[in-house]
Amino acid sequence: MPQELKRYISHLEYSKVEGKGPKLNFNKVDSHIYKVDVSWDLQKDINLSSLYLNIYPNFNPTFHWAPHLTPTDNHIIAQHVFRSPAMIVQDKRKSISIIPDVTLLEKKPVVPWYLDLNASENVMTIGQANSKITDHVLYEKEDKTHFSKGIYTLSFYVLFSSDQRNIENPFASVNSFMWQKWGSPFYAKGEPFSKNNLDSYVDYTYQWAFNHWRDAVWQEFDLNDRRVGAPTFIVNVTQSPNYREETNEREFRSIWNQAWFNSLRSASGLFRYAKRKGVDSLLSYANQTKELALSFPQINGFFPGLIGTEMVDVDINGKKYRRSAGWDTYYFGNSNRNPFTWDPKTSPYHILDMSYTAMLMLDWYSELEKDERLLNYSKSYAESLLRIQRPDGYFPAWLSLEDQKDMEILSKSPESAMSVSFLLKLYEVLHDEKYKNAALKALSVIEDEIVPIGKWEDFETYWSCSRYGHDSLVDKKLVRNNMFKQNTLSIYYVAHAFMEAYRVTNEQAYLMKGQRVMDELLMWQAVWQPSFIYIHALGGFGVMNADAEWNDSRQSLFAELIMEYGKELNRKDYMERGISALKASFVMMYSPENIETKEQWQRRWPFLGEKDYGFMMENYGHDGRTDSNGIGIGEFTIYDWGNGAAAEAVNRVIDHWGPNFMDKW
Known part of the structure; x- marks a missing residue:
């Protein structure tokens, strides 16, 4: 040696x-x-x-x-x-x-x-x-x-x-080495695909949701004398117009405004697209979703994260199929990805979900239309959020339905960073120092207690499909690895909060601290094309250190933030990574442009056809296995965490960066 x-x-x-x-x-x-x-x-x-x-x-x-x-x-x-x-x-x-x-x-x-x-x-x-x-x-x-x-x-x-x-x-030198060694050369070769105009993918998304699959996807009903609507939470291959057998709904029919699946986020992208293209019908869909978000009832400023229907089992020829009982049976609830219950009706309020939805309302108000109801709804929530801030600076994770009290799990977690971003956005709108002060107090404790030890714990870390450690590792490191179970969403929340703090204060220290967090996030991005991954992989993101996904839909959420750090730091590699993430957001789409992906879809589900263009699983290799015959391909599309979310990211980036932003890199 x-x-x-x-x-x-x-x-x-x-x-x-x-x-x-x-x-x-x-x-x-x-x-x-x-x-x-x-x-x-x-x-x-x-x-x-x-x-x-x-x-x-x-x-x-x-x-x-x-x-x-x-x-x-x-x-x-x-x-x-x-x-x-x-x-x-x-x-x-x-x-x-x-x-x-x-x-x-x-x-x-x-x-x-x-x-x-x-x-x-x-x-x-x-x-x-x-x-x-x-x-x-x-x-x-x-x-x-x-x-x-x-x-x-x-x-x-x-x-x-x-x-x-x-x-x-x-992480900085490791990331730079890997991108220079593998990522940038693959990017220069045109990975994950060479096409710089993503309009066709966005078009497929909206044709799929509002035309070919409309009966399965679009939900429209009256609520409090308003006509409201949004794409349903999830659909699966049995709901395809090309499927000739009986439909079976995978999960309860619902519409979510949550940190993952947020109908308001997708609707804002649809609004941008409809305005740019002059499509009144799509603008109407977007506005109905906005009306739905504003219809979620507030109790002491807090509000639920989803609206759902009752489900029934239907017996057809001796087989049971799960179906919705219709929107006349609606109820409000919260995400059942939590440590308390799988029942959305009794699930507690989740601060992360509310802060994210309220921030989306402010984005809509600031960038799309000055609907004062969005500002007032967000402000009402903000006042309640300030009242429950902990003395140490964190915001609780979950609040009880009955009295909105801290439920004391993940109450000192990086989920608080989303509330930081929301409050800083509200400060930019209203210029009230109390919002900025509360936000920066929370960011300070996150910087001191979360970032140095990689304590990237959030709701998805333990209470989604990867439940390893939910009963033994919360707030604890796994001793053999000297690491926490970690999730990329919470790393993103903190990187986003530091960027917002930098924008508001213009203090370079926030940008530098955010760069360190961003570099950790980028350790989850694919920088090469493996022989055992049968779709294009460059730029796609994984989920956590106890799960197996490639090309997960979160990359559409991350893409612009990576680009923003690239712009502020004058980093070409970050710009390439951000664009790769944006492109990777469409790699899983069933469409003629995605030759390898389309082949995998058809090997798994041979009945798919032209009316299914736009159907898109949220990730690849979810169960840890892949092969060339369709293993690794899933069965469902979550519009708000898949094609609709990816389309939103493109429409937002076009509005912020111009239609030809990719050609510069």
Whole structure:
């Protein structure tokens, strides 16, 4: 091992096969990077637990980061989650990052690669082994993996530094290296696709929702003497006009104004599009959704996050199908993705959902039309929000329905950052210092207590489909990894809040702190095209360190913020990343432009046809598996967390940046 690496790495351990170790080769890339190649020459077929190389730092790190959790010695970080694969460890003086050379994975390896970060034993591992999926979604090594006779090579880069800037921002140099090495060259080749005009994707979205699938998607009814409407929360392939059997609704029919699925967000994009294109019918749809949002009742300023219908089971030829009982049976409720109940009728108020919806109202008021009702509704909520701010600066996460009291779970979490952004936006409109002061107080405690330790916990982290740790890890690190279970939404909320604080105060410190958070968020973005991902991957985002999605719909939410940081920091790489994220938002769409994706859809659901153009699953590889025959493709579209959300992002960016913004980068 080179002498300068010995300042950072005490020793290496590796698999020996029949007493023989691998060949190791160290090549210096620059003053702070080495490339290491490790090769085993197997003389015969053999079954092994794995081939591996262990890397032991020669210091005791206090900070650890890896893209996936490995709770036990048998858990691994499977190559399926290698979006921006790296392991980072550091103390106050030294930092080491291990980055697999994914160039070797652009062709599918005979045996999959994996990583592991064991903070308890102070060791980082890169290896090869087959794995199985446990929980949702963690990976464990198979007991034995078959290695055929031949040469097996692992390659990785070691980035090492004692520069204080790298200690303060552990992710900046890693991100820059990976984007320069892989991301930017793929972007220059036209990934995730070369098309810069996204109008056709937006057109497919609105044709799908308001024409071909209108009967299934669009919901319209009278509420408090107003005609209101919005696309339903979710539809599945059985609701396709090309499906010839009975329809079965996947979840209760509903319309959500929540941090994920927000009908007002999608409607604002539709409003922008309708105004730009002069389409009165679409403008009417957007305005009906605005009217619906304003119809949600406020109690002491707080308001519910969804409206739903009762559901019934219908028996047809001996089979039961779930159907809506109609909007005459409507009720208001809240997101059932919470730690208390799966029943939306009894789910508590969620501050995050309310702050996000109220901020969208202010955006509509500031940018689209001066409807004073939007401002008054938001202000009423803001006054109540200020009253419940905790003495430490945080805002509670959930409030009880009965008396709107703090329910004391995630009450000190980065979800508060959305309330920061909302209050700063309200300050920009009303210029009342109390909103700014409350916001900056909350941002200060988030900066001090959340950011340094990566405590990225929010509602999705534990109470969605990936429930690992909901009963044992809330507010706690997983000891073996020295990491919290982490979710990208809360990282985004904080990066957004810092950008809003920078805009309001013009203080450079907020921009720099936001950049550090943004760099952490970008560690979840795909920077290459894996051989085992059968759709275009560049620019797409993952969800959390215990889940497996690629190209998740959150990338449409993230895209413009990445671009904003790129503009303020004069960073071409950020601009490329933001545009890649925006394009990736449409990669999962069933449409003729997406040749590879369309093929995967048709292999999974052969009945899809032209009337289904615009149908779009929210992500790919959700269950941790993919193959070339449609495994990894889902069955549903959430308009407000899929095609409608992606269309909104495009329409917003066009309004803010101009129609030809991509051509500049």
